[in-house]
Amino acid sequence: MTAVAHPRTGAPQSAAEALPSGASWGTVRTVLRLHRTALVFWTLAVACLSGCLVRLATVTADDERATLEACDRAGQDFCDTTVSDFASGMGLIGLFLVYSFLAVAAFAGGSLIGREMENGTAHLAWTQGISPVRWLTAKLAVPALVLTASTTALVLVYRWAWDGNRDLLSFEWVGEAFPSRGPAAVAYVLCALAVGALAGVLLRRPLPALGAATATTWALSFVLTLYRDHLWPTVTSTSPTSGDPYLPGTAWQVASGALVHGRPVPDLDYSRCEGGDAEIRRCLDDLGVTGYYATYHPESHYWPIQLVETGILLTVTALATAAVYWLVRRRTA
Amino acid sequence: MTDLAMAATALGKRFGRRRGWALRDCAFRLPAGRVCAVVGPNGAGKSTLLSLAAGLLAPTEGTITVLGTDPASARARVGYVAQDKPLHPQLTIAETLRMGAHLNPGRWEATAAERIVAAGELDPRRRIRALSGGQRTRVALALALAKRPELLLLDEPMADLDPLARHELMGALMSQAAQHGTTIVMSSHVVAELEDSCDHLLLVGRGRIRLAGEIDDLLAAHTRVSTTTQAAERAGAAEAVAELPDLRAHTVVESRVTGRQLTALIRPAGRLADDWRTSAPSLEELILAYLRNPEAASLTPAAPEEALA
Numbered sequence: 341m342t343a344v345a346h347p348r349t350g351a352p353q354s355a356a357e358a359l360p361s362g363a364s365w366g367t368v369r370t371v372l373r374l375h376r377t378a379l380v381f382w383t384l385a386v387a388c389l390s391g392c393l394v395r396l397a398t399v400t401a402d403d404e405r406a407t408l409e410a411c412d413r414a415g416q417d418f419c420d421t422t423v424s425d426f427a428s429g430m431g432l433i434g435l436f437l438v439y440s441f442l443a444v445a446a447f448a449g450g451s452l453i454g455r456e457m458e459n460g461t462a463h464l465a466w467t468q469g470i471s472p473v474r475w476l477t478a479k480l481a482v483p484a485l486v487l488t489a490s491t492t493a494l495v496l497v498y499r500w501a502w503d504g505n506r507d508l509l510s511f512e513w514v515g516e517a518f519p520s521r522g523p524a525a526v527a528y529v530l531c532a533l534a535v536g537a538l539a540g541v542l543l544r545r546p547l548p549a550l551g552a553a554t555a556t557t558w559a560l561s562f563v564l565t566l567y568r569d570h571l572w573p574t575v576t577s578t579s580p581t582s583g584d585p586y587l588p589g590t591a592w593q594v595a596s597g598a599l600v601h602g603r604p605v606p607d608l609d610y611s612r613c614e615g616g617d618a619e620i621r622r623c624l625d626d627l628g629v630t631g632y633y634a635t636y637h638p639e640s641h642y643w644p645i646q647l648v649e650t651g652i653l654l655t656v657t658a659l660a661t662a663a664v665y666w667l668v669r670r671r672t673a
Numbered sequence: 674m675t676d677l678a679m680a681a682t683a684l685g686k687r688f689g690r691r692r693g694w695a696l697r698d699c700a701f702r703l704p705a706g707r708v709c710a711v712v713g714p715n716g717a718g719k720s721t722l723l724s725l726a727a728g729l730l731a732p733t734e735g736t737i738t739v740l741g742t743d744p745a746s747a748r749a750r751v752g753y754v755a756q757d758k759p760l761h762p763q764l765t766i767a768e769t770l771r772m773g774a775h776l777n778p779g780r781w782e783a784t785a786a787e788r789i790v791a792a793g794e795l796d797p798r799r800r801i802r803a804l805s806g807g808q809r810t811r812v813a814l815a816l817a818l819a820k821r822p823e824l825l826l827l828d829e830p831m832a833d834l835d836p837l838a839r840h841e842l843m844g845a846l847m848s849q850a851a852q853h854g855t856t857i858v859m860s861s862h863v864v865a866e867l868e869d870s871c872d873h874l875l876l877v878g879r880g881r882i883r884l885a886g887e888i889d890d891l892l893a894a895h896t897r898v899s900t901t902t903q904a905a906e907r908a909g910a911a912e913a914v915a916e917l918p919d920l921r922a923h924t925v926v927e928s929r930v931t932g933r934q935l936t937a938l939i940r941p942a943g944r945l946a947d948d949w950r951t952s953a954p955s956l957e958e959l960i961l962a963y964l965r966n967p968e969a970a971s972l973t974p975a976a977p978e979e980a981l982a
Contacts (some may be wrong), residue, residue: 366775460759467753468776673728673744
């Protein structure tokens, strides 16, 4: 009969009700402390990528321009411009930026939710005066804020590096790193967070949840990349048989082929039309070819496609978030 | 009904359709201020019952009331320590207690937590992952006690403590109950562990409440009877004992015939025949008799005709 001999402090309940903001701040601090390692790692990664981007956009880009100018001044016949450290660096960082959602999905499914469900520390929080719904809100809101802020910052730095040095970039505006210059990059990480949380609550074990979350989000990004050209209506230009259809220099060509009696046929085999001009003409006439066409996205479609992709991702995010709240509400009192 | 710490009516919990009911048709009332033992074999549904009371699970059917309200609303006033004492392994003891303070604004009493930790001679800078099972139990109990709960739910709290620590922590719990009128509900499958400190009993067996009430009342409601008369011969088999004219009026929980000796544990419903020898059963005998005989009628407030005097 040694310890605990303290009079109960007066009206603890009313004090708790009077301090809702204190409670939220305490919860936020708890979440930050619990995931300090992940936070430190993420901050380092973001800082490292930003640093690399700044160095690429200033030092590397200037060096490369100086080399090119020197090469031009010297009037050399052969200047090797195929290997560009700047372009390959931008491509690599763009990929890191886009696929960082895989790390986020793994973190959310594994360490953020799944591990807490498995070892019972979620239950510990729920019996420490914080309701399961508020626990979930803190667990989602704190990483969501950190991820939104850091990814937005990275996207802005990436855009700055990109826009200032377009002369050194030969690759197209669409490519694997397409989402890295717009809101889609932020939507990808938020979607990964929500899907990871859902997997964690659903499977209640970190490793299966980690696997399921990364696989699901990767599959989603794969499908979106595959069907990205369908996210916005394409432009088609046609030409008579005497010429080629018009394509802007930066166009993203989706399809091309021959027009048979005015209708586009993408896989018409007109390579067997050989010989002189007259022979080819007759052969094409026999096939009914009246011209050629090309279907493409002009660069002005960059934003519409970005926004449609962002919208799809945010819809998935909202659905996953609603599902995880529904699950937690249904399971607990 | 604010004088009730816990009450359940027709409470049931099923985990998935295939795994069947973990708990069913549970009804009991636990008055505030009691120290209640939840006893039962492994897998009987003790942990499920405590999780339902703590608001960690939603009941499949029926209701459970905690401190006069639903478990979700009572959350801030209820302390809970799970069987495996979950704590964040990456935190130090001091950080764990700080987390408790953050999550319980306005209720947290840091000195109480620090005292319990200090009594175990634990360095607050040590990480949870470096602690032994017993030391983790101490930290988990400190977390639950420092929020000054009105109801404390402990699932197998003493399982991995050495006798000295068990005695000391039990003392801390009892003094908490005495000082603040805290209702303590603790589960165990070791009856002896709880017999000295508890005054109320919930016996859980196969997902049902078998016995519920004050331990003294429960003991007083049961009698051990034995006889060596022809009654034993007439009964022949234990199954027929309940049909004996002398016993038919009473509820027979358990009976055994060995040679000319007949012994039974009964709930007498009136005077017993004079040729029966009677004695008071021990708590352990009572509990074992009910657990060995799942078909024996349960004694809970759900059966009002059995209401205790």
